[in-house]
Amino acid sequence: MKIFVTGASGFVGAAVVKDLVDAGHRVIGLARSAAAAGTLSALGAEAHAGSLEDRDSLRSGIASADAVVHTAFNHDFSRFRENCEADRDLIAFYGEELNGSDRPIIVTSAIGILPNGETVTEATMPATGEAAHLRAATEAAARQIADEGVNVMVVRLSPSVHGAEDHAFVPTLIRTARQTGVSAYIGEGGNTWPAVHRLDAARLYRLALENGQPGAVYHAVGEEGIPFRDIATAIGEGCGLPVVSKTPNEASDHFGWFTHFAGMNLRASSARTGEALGWSPDRPGLITDMALESYFGSMNIQDR
Template identity: 55%
Template sequence: MRVFLTGATGFIGSAIVQELIGAGHQVLGLARSEAAAQALVAAGATAHPGSLDDLDSLRRGAAATDGVIHTAFVHDFSDYAGAGAMDFRAVEAIGAALAGSNRPFVITSGTALLPPNRLATEQDAADPASAGAPRVPSEEAVLALAAQGVRSAVIRLPPSVHGPGDHGFVPALIRVAREQGVSAYIGDGLNRWPAVHRLDAARLFRLALEKGVAGSRYHGVAEEGIPIRELAGVIGRRLNLPVVAKTPEEAAAHFGWLAYFLELNSPASSLLTQQQLGWQPREADLLTDLAQGDYFQA
């Protein structure tokens, strides 16, 4: 299968490139710069010039391939609503190019848009009042494409997709600990984040592309929920810093933009995903990765 992949040089996308090529697929990767194009060619893929806001380039990429995996997203949390709107326009453009073809279209979403404070499953609809609200329209649009002849699927990823090269929430939490001189959590710290290794996530994207059922929601979750207090404890030990609690009132000043996500209590299950796609996480868990990986390299 020839696959159009957005976000192909990103943390997750670059792992998907290798997963797809290793399984015998060809990859056409969206490249917004010459450096990105060169990286894709070096990885064994073909570069497709364009960007997330160049809708014509997205349509051309989708039209020229047998299926699409969409992982690109502008992670600008100072304008999260704007990033979500851009993503929605990209999803609409790709979906229009695939309509009536029965080709697969797999997009990235997040467990943060699910109802909080209970174990969420794949059967849960996205919550417009959730922390992930800006991404809800994209998820709903993709699921609706199943009625338009697209084998569409959503993969919800947890706040922590970890592994070498991670530049997401956990590295941000480590940076805050270094800057503030303490490793902190909010309240009692018993709120939980699910997690998955990037290589396990990449394998799930391939399986959803190959075997996914139209209109399906899948969860890329290896660990249902890690208490934030445990995460802060590992960071404190590795940095030789005190581990302290911050009140909700203190959180914004201490953590900045990260406070909003650090207060999430969003455990999630992937039982149905594992049953339906035969996906089995097999890489290191988050706390093991923290202990053995490069998260604390200067």
Template identity: 50%
Template sequence: MKVFVTGATGFIGTAIVQDLLQAGHQVVGLSRSATSSEKLKAAGADVQPGDLEDLDSLRSGAAAADGVIHAGFIHDFSRFKEVCEIDKKAIETIGAVLAGSNKPLIVSSGTALVRPGALATEDIPSEIDVHKFPRVSEGTADRVAAQGVRAAAIRLSPSVHGEGDHHGFIPTLINIAREKGKAAYIGDGENRWNAVHRLDAARLFRLALEQGTAKAKYHAVGDEAITLKTIAEIIGRQLNLPVVSIAPAAAADHFGWFAMMASLDCPASSQLTQQRLSWKPTHPGLLEDLNSGIYFK
């Protein structure tokens, strides 16, 4: 299968490209720079010059492909509403090219806000309030599916971890701990995150591309529930810093923009995904990666 991949040189995208190539697929990666193009060529992929705002480039890449994995996203939280709109337009543009073909289009979403405070499963519709969190990739994919595209969504864990993770939520917590001189959690720290290794997530994208059904939601989840207190304790031990509880009223002062994520309780299951796609996480869990020291080099 010839697969067009956006976000092909990102932390997850590079693993997706490698997994696709190892499975015998041909890969064309979207690239916005000469450096990214060289990385793709070195990996064995072809290059489609452009970026997520270059709609003509997206059309060209999608038109020549047997399927599309849309793993790209502009991680600029200072203009989050704007980049979510860019994401929406990118999915719509690719979907319009694939309309009526029943070709697969796999988009990225998240488990974190599906059902905060309770175990999120694949058959639960997301409860995200788009006015507060305007990323609408799932809903956009569903509308594209209605046009005759086998569009589905991968809900990624809030922590997609592994070697080379420099900008995810775990590095954010580590950087805050270094800056503040203490590793912290909010309240009793019993709020939970789910997590997945990047290589397990990459394989799930490929399996969804090959076997997925229209409008399906698949959970890239290896660890269902890890408390923030446990994460903070490992960070404190690795950095030789005190581990402290932060009162909820002081969370914004300590964590800044990250306070909402640091307080989120979002356990999630991947049981249905494992059954439907014969997918099973096999790589190290988050606590193993944290204890190994790869995040503290």
């Protein structure tokens, strides 16, 4: 299969590209820079010059492919609402380009948009109306193009997608611990985060392309729920810093913009995904991964 991938040189996207190439697929990755093109070439993929904002480049990339994988998302949280709406518009655009064919597209969503405080499954729907998470715009757009006849599937990523070169949530917490001198959790730290290794997640995208069903939602979840206190403890050990509890009132001063994520309380199942696709995550868990030097070495965190 010839597959067009957005976000192809990113942390998740590059792993998806490598898995697809290793499985014998031909991959074309969207590249907005020479550096991105070089990354794709090293992975055995072709670079397609363009950007998410350049609809002509997207149109030609989509037209050349048998399938599309959309992993790109702007994670500038100072413009989060704008970025979520931009993703909604992009998915609508993909729908226009793919309508009338059976070519599949996989859209990337997040477990974190689902209701907190319960075990969520692939069948759990994001809240709507005023309670809706901003990132739920992605899934709303995917459902819309599915209703229009597009062969779209959704992969929901865990809050922590971990592994070498991780530069997302856990490195953010490590940076905060180093800046404040303590590794913290909120209250008793019993709130939980689902997690998945990036290579397990990458394999899930491929299996969905090869064997997935139109309209399906899949969960990239390797561990259903890791207590946040355990994550904070691993960070404290890795940084050589004390591990402390913060009250909810103190949390915003300590975590800043990340307070919402630090307090996230989710357990997520991937049982239906495993049964449907034969996907069984087998890479190291988050706490094991955090013992690697890639998380706490001198070249990590500081310059990201």
